[in-house]
Amino acid sequence: MPNISKRGESVPMSPFRKLVPFADQAKANGKHVYHLNIGQPDIETPAYALEQVRKNQEKILAYSPAVGKLSYRQKLAAYYRSFGVALSPEHFIVTTGASEAIQFALLSCLDAGEEVIVPEPFYANYNGFAQIGDIRIKPITCHIEDGFALPRIEAFEALVGPKTRGIFITNPNNPTGSFYSKEKLLALGELAVKHDLFLFVDEVYREFCYDGQDFFSALRLRGAENNVVVIDSISKRYSACGARIGAMVTQNEAVLEAATRYAKLRLSPPGLAQVLAEATLDMESAYMAEVKAEYDRRRQVVYQRLQAMPGVTSYLPGGAFYCFAKFPVDCSERFCRWLLEEFDYRGATVMLSPGAGFYATPGLGKDEVRMAYVLNGTDLEAAMDCLEKGLEEYCSPRVAAIPGVRPNNS
Amino acid sequence: MPNISKRGESVPMSPFRKLVPFADQAKANGKHVYHLNIGQPDIETPAYALEQVRKNQEKILAYSPAVGKLSYRQKLAAYYRSFGVALSPEHFIVTTGASEAIQFALLSCLDAGEEVIVPEPFYANYNGFAQIGDIRIKPITCHIEDGFALPRIEAFEALVGPKTRGIFITNPNNPTGSFYSKEKLLALGELAVKHDLFLFVDEVYREFCYDGQDFFSALRLRGAENNVVVIDSISKRYSACGARIGAMVTQNEAVLEAATRYAKLRLSPPGLAQVLAEATLDMESAYMAEVKAEYDRRRQVVYQRLQAMPGVTSYLPGGAFYCFAKFPVDCSERFCRWLLEEFDYRGATVMLSPGAGFYATPGLGKDEVRMAYVLNGTDLEAAMDCLEKGLEEYCSPRVAAIPGVRPNNS
Numbered sequence: 098m099p100n101i102s103k104r105g106e107s108v109p110m111s112p113f114r115k116l117v118p119f120a121d122q123a124k125a126n127g128k129h130v131y132h133l134n135i136g137q138p139d140i141e142t143p144a145y146a147l148e149q150v151r152k153n154q155e156k157i158l159a160y161s162p163a164v165g166k167l168s169y170r171q172k173l174a175a176y177y178r179s180f181g182v183a184l185s186p187e188h189f190i191v192t193t194g195a196s197e198a199i200q201f202a203l204l205s206c207l208d209a210g211e212e213v214i215v216p217e218p219f220y221a222n223y224n225g226f227a228q229i230g231d232i233r234i235k236p237i238t239c240h241i242e243d244g245f246a247l248p249r250i251e252a253f254e255a256l257v258g259p260k261t262r263g264i265f266i267t268n269p270n271n272p273t274g275s276f277y278s279k280e281k282l283l284a285l286g287e288l289a290v291k292h293d294l295f296l297f298v299d300e301v302y303r304e305f306c307y308d309g310q311d312f313f314s315a316l317r318l319r320g321a322e323n324n325v326v327v328i329d330s331i332s333k334r335y336s337a338c339g340a341r342i343g344a345m346v347t348q349n350e351a352v353l354e355a356a357t358r359y360a361k362l363r364l365s366p367p368g369l370a371q372v373l374a375e376a377t378l379d380m381e382s383a384y385m386a387e388v389k390a391e392y393d394r395r396r397q398v399v400y401q402r403l404q405a406m407p408g409v410t411s412y413l414p415g416g417a418f419y420c421f422a423k424f425p426v427d428c429s430e431r432f433c434r435w436l437l438e439e440f441d442y443r444g445a446t447v448m449l450s451p452g453a454g455f456y457a458t459p460g461l462g463k464d465e466v467r468m469a470y471v472l473n474g475t476d477l478e479a480a481m482d483c484l485e486k487g488l489e490e491y492c493s494p495r496v497a498a499i500p501g502v503r504p505n506n507s
Numbered sequence: 508m509p510n511i512s513k514r515g516e517s518v519p520m521s522p523f524r525k526l527v528p529f530a531d532q533a534k535a536n537g538k539h540v541y542h543l544n545i546g547q548p549d550i551e552t553p554a555y556a557l558e559q560v561r562k563n564q565e566k567i568l569a570y571s572p573a574v575g576k577l578s579y580r581q582k583l584a585a586y587y588r589s590f591g592v593a594l595s596p597e598h599f600i601v602t603t604g605a606s607e608a609i610q611f612a613l614l615s616c617l618d619a620g621e622e623v624i625v626p627e628p629f630y631a632n633y634n635g636f637a638q639i640g641d642i643r644i645k646p647i648t649c650h651i652e653d654g655f656a657l658p659r660i661e662a663f664e665a666l667v668g669p670k671t672r673g674i675f676i677t678n679p680n681n682p683t684g685s686f687y688s689k690e691k692l693l694a695l696g697e698l699a700v701k702h703d704l705f706l707f708v709d710e711v712y713r714e715f716c717y718d719g720q721d722f723f724s725a726l727r728l729r730g731a732e733n734n735v736v737v738i739d740s741i742s743k744r745y746s747a748c749g750a751r752i753g754a755m756v757t758q759n760e761a762v763l764e765a766a767t768r769y770a771k772l773r774l775s776p777p778g779l780a781q782v783l784a785e786a787t788l789d790m791e792s793a794y795m796a797e798v799k800a801e802y803d804r805r806r807q808v809v810y811q812r813l814q815a816m817p818g819v820t821s822y823l824p825g826g827a828f829y830c831f832a833k834f835p836v837d838c839s840e841r842f843c844r845w846l847l848e849e850f851d852y853r854g855a856t857v858m859l860s861p862g863a864g865f866y867a868t869p870g871l872g873k874d875e876v877r878m879a880y881v882l883n884g885t886d887l888e889a890a891m892d893c894l895e896k897g898l899e900e901y902c903s904p905r906v907a908a909i910p911g912v913r914p915n916n917s
Contacts, residue, residue, distance in 0.1 A: 098733040098759070099672065099703045105615035105765030108772065142568045150779060151561045158552045158749040158783070193603050193751065196773035204639065205515035209619070225772035229614065229639070262509065293509045323508040339568040339778030341603065349508070355515030362518060362635035363606040367777040368749030369560060373568070 109224035112454020112467075115430075119437040120448050129445035130437070131480035133468040136271065136418070139476075140336040140391065142373075143384050149376035150369060161368050163360040165191020165344070169371050172378040173344060180303070182316040190345045190356050191366045191374075195301050195330035198345040199226045202326045205355035206263060206295045207232050213263045213297070214256050216247060218421065218455030218462060220271050220299070235261065236457035241423050241465065244412035245273035250284040254292075263295035264288070268315075269302040269416025272455045272467040274396075276306055276415030279313035286318035286325070295352075296321060299328040301343075302417035304385055307393050310415055322348040333418075334385070335377045340370035392418045395470040395477055402481040406488055420468050421452060425492055429453070429466045432491055440487050447483040519634035522864020522877075525840075529847040530858050539855035540847070541890035543878040546681065546828070549886075550746040550801065552783075553794050559786035560779060568778050573770040575601020575754070576781050582788040583754060590713070592726040600755045600766050601776045601784075605711050605740035608755040609636045612736045615765035616673060616705045617642050623673045623707070624666050626657060628831065628865030628872060630681050630709070645671065646867035651833050651875065654822035655683035660694040664702075673705035674698070678725075679712040679826025682865050682877040684806075686716055686825030689723035696728035696735070705762075706731060709738040711753075712827035714795055717803050720825060732758040743828075744795070745787045750780035802828050805880040805887055812891040816898055830878050831862060835902055839863070839876045842901055850897050857893040 113134045120130050164170070170186035177184050192198040199222075207213060209231035215223060217236040227234050235256050239245040253264060264285060268277040282298075289296040298315040306312045315325045330343035345356055360366075396413070399420050403411040408425030426432045430451035440446055452465025472480060523544045530540050574580070580596035587594050602608040609632075617623060619641035625633060627646040637644050645666050649655040663674060674695060678687040692708075699706040708725040716722045725735045740753035755766055770776075806823070809830050813821040818835030836842045840861035850856055862875030882890060 099616070099699075099705050101615055101759075101761045101765050102618040102621075104618055105762070105768070108765065108768035110768060110771065114771065137569055139567070141566045144566075147566075147568075151563070153561070155557075156551045156554075157549070158557075158747045159547055160748045193777070194773065205511055206509070208512040208514055209641065211512075222772050222774075225768075229769075231619065231641070289509075295509050337568045338570045339775060341775065341777045349511075351511045352515070355511050355518065358515070358518035358520060358635075359639075361521065361524065362632050363604065364632075365749060365751065367603070367751045367780055369779040369783065370777055373779065 104228060107228070109221070109228060111221050113448070113450040116433055116437060116448065119434055123437045123446060127444070128441050131445060131447045131472060131476060131483060133470065133472065133480055134448040134450045136333065136469045136471060137338055138333065138336045138418070138471045139473055140388055142337045143335055143377055143380055145380050146335065146337070146373045146376035150373050153369070153372050158368050160365040161371060163365055164357055165189065165366055166371050166375070169375040172375055176378050177316070180312060180314055182314050184316065184346065184348065188346055188348055188353065190353065190360055191371065192343040192345055192360070193366050194332060194341040195299065195328050195343040196222070196226070198328045198330070198343045199223070199299070200229065201345050201356040201359045202297055202328065203227065203230045203232055204359060205352050206326065210260065211262045212258065212260045213265050214253060214261060215265045215457070217457050218245070218272050218452065220267055221454050223265065224457070233260070234457050238458060238461065239273065239275070241410055241412065241421055244414070245270065245275040245421065247277055247281050250288055253285070253288055257292050257294070261292070261294065263297055265297040265299070267299040269306060270419070271302065271417055272419050272450070273421050274414025274417045274419045276310055279311070282313050282315055282318060286315065286321035289324040290321050294324060295326055296324045297326050297328065301328065301330040301333050304334050305389055305392055305418060306416045307396060308415060316346065316348070324349070326352060331374050331377060336388070337373060337377070340373050341367050342370045342374040392470065394474065396420070398474065398477050398481065399468060399470050402485065406485055408492070409488070418470050420470065421465055422468065423465050424488060426464055429464055433466065435491060436483070436487050440490060442483045442486040445479060445483055447480045447487065449484070514638060517638070519631070519638060521631050523858070523860040526843055526847060526858065529844055533847045533856060537854070538851050541855060541857045541882060541886060541893060543880065543882065543890055544858040544860045546743065546879045546881060547748055548743065548746045548828070548881045549883055550798055552747045553745055553787060553790055555790050556745065556747070556783045556786035560783050563779070563782050570775040571778050571781060573775055574767055575599065575776055576785070579781050579785045582785055586788050587726070590722060590724055592724050594726065594756065594758065598756055598758055598763065600763065600770055601781065602753040602755055602770070603776050604742060604751040605709065605738050605753040606632070606636070608738045608740070608753045609633070609709070610639065611755050611766040611769045612707055612738065613637065613640045613642055614769060615762050616736065620670065621672045622668065622670045623675045624663060624671060625675045625867070627867050628655070628682050628862065628877070630677055631864050633675065634867070643670070644867050648868060648871065649683065649685070651820055651822065651831055654824070655680065655685040655831065657687055657691050660698055663695070663698055667702050667704070671702070671704065673707055675707040675709070677709040679716060680829070681712065681827055682829050682860070683831050684824025684827045684829040686720055689721070692723050692725055692728060696725065696731035699734040700731050704734065705736055706734045707736050707738065711738065711740040711743050714744050715799055715802055715828060716826045717806060718825060726756065726758070734759070736762060741784050741787060746798070747783060750783050751777050752780045752784040802880065804884065806830070808884065808887050808891065809878060809880050812895065816895055818902070819898070828880050830880065831875055832878065833875050834898060836874055839874055843876065845901060846893070846897050850900060852893045852896040855889060855893055857890045857897065
């Protein structure tokens, strides 16, 4: 029998994948599982956009242009103008989700063995995309104590070596919910220009910035036009994760050319989903305002509930719909598994993502978890009830005495 | 300004891409261009399947499972039974077109620097997918004189070296239309088992086999269950190129596991298109019989018209909807460009794909072209009229005398 490839054996997996079998088992046992572990919102996809798919009268689902339909790219350019970015349709390459945009960006800009600096914790799938391109991720550590604010620019600069080709950030951040200000972006842009680095910015959560903070797109950085490559997606913005429509956006002509070649290789992005995506840009903005207000309410719930839990460290996230929390346990993965296997509160439990998998530096995040507040108010409160009761029980002397379960660093 | 990657600069392109600007210019000049250069059929996508998309009542377009919806994979398994392949839904990984299935297969099975043997001429985008994985293509040359029949098995075996990990064939073949019999498959399967090679078979044209020939899927090869990896797609079968739904199919558990990891990395295949794909498998088989008969008629047209052209070598292709032809010119690319730039017949011309780009061995295919018979009878006849008149004019002494235009090897 032929052996599979070494890389195929070692594709890095999402941190919560290991726990899926335990969640499945819990459900099989009749337990209700509140999923705060994945970024799959319960918000409805805009009805107007779904309606346009139903009205689509194409008789042949032909290849669309490799870079996406011109009509959609024109509307994307108009949408980008709404947040201060002046671009033409040629600057957009429509992709199969943000996932493909990340791959096009990395492959177009970095060769095998080259490095990209990524603040950790980070979206764990970056590891896999880097592996496909044989690219090294150089982590720069952020800390829960200051809400995972970006480190000082000098700390980034200290990591720049001869093989460093870029900095990759997610703003607002998944998994931390951290929001990066205009000033931070300006500093990063300056650094990128100074060292001829690409500045990759995953902006798929740009619509979800709270507390009146203004989102500042990296595409507005003057003088860094050739450095900035933005990753986009309709998945979170319009709760259309299954559509698989994203975009790679840049003003760097050479990057556009290379990414276009990769795009042509796979022929075209999904066609039906482009009908949906285009329709989202014909909609009134009321949908987005409502969705944002809803996430903001959920954010407050998560924050306030965590603040009230003894020994838990967290913060008020500035954007996206994620939050990290530090628990008084020595292994959050074990705790997350225990929640699924051993615990229930009124017949239910909660699924979280262990924090360690979002770090590249070994040993970090072991007492942390990521939560995605993708459930409605009632379910979210119930999920937080489960977490509260779970932590209480897990940290009680009775549970702590079970061999193998050691909640504290004792 | 940061430089892009070397690989980004050198992504291999489809052979006809270079000519697209000339076709665009011809159209801008008011010339009608008959496209025989790409595999985009003019056949309608099944109305029944499109109707199911319109009836889809999902309110949230959520991620589907990374490997595709179970209901779709169940129907795929049933469809595969219709041509003698007994598999379970677990053996299918639904992908974003055949393109993604090729990538999953190559990355899962081959490491950087390893080799795969591919009969040439071959689907040119294999070059690009190999480049992403830093995989080497070892070509084995087929010849127009015998309709691009596969070389003897000894010729394959002679190419197997220490880094050879697989053989990659397309059956029926794009770009040649060649059909590979059960006997050929048996021999290849045996060779794969003998040398522990993967046998990748792109079967996206399996429905289009003519002259009463029975398609024999590589998945039926007894004893080679762990060697065979099949690539599939609904693009050609149901004229749904823009949907972007394919599949990777294998019984090798380790390959399935690795490909599943790659699948999870990009979260899920397109959702709306899976509704369409699933519907195609609920349909009556009348659609396919009609489509096949239509392609068969076109095949006869192309064959007969080519036979009647002086100095042209061709053959009756056994499958798919492609054909190669050898022309009495010394550079088919120049001829194809001339057809677009200099020639018209009754205000129209024809676009073909120069043959050289389908070969990996330098120098081969320079007097050959690929034609896709994706136009209806009337248009196809008109396209062949253009070709006939074009060849006549191009090979006439008057044209041959223009500097730079040398139709013959004189």
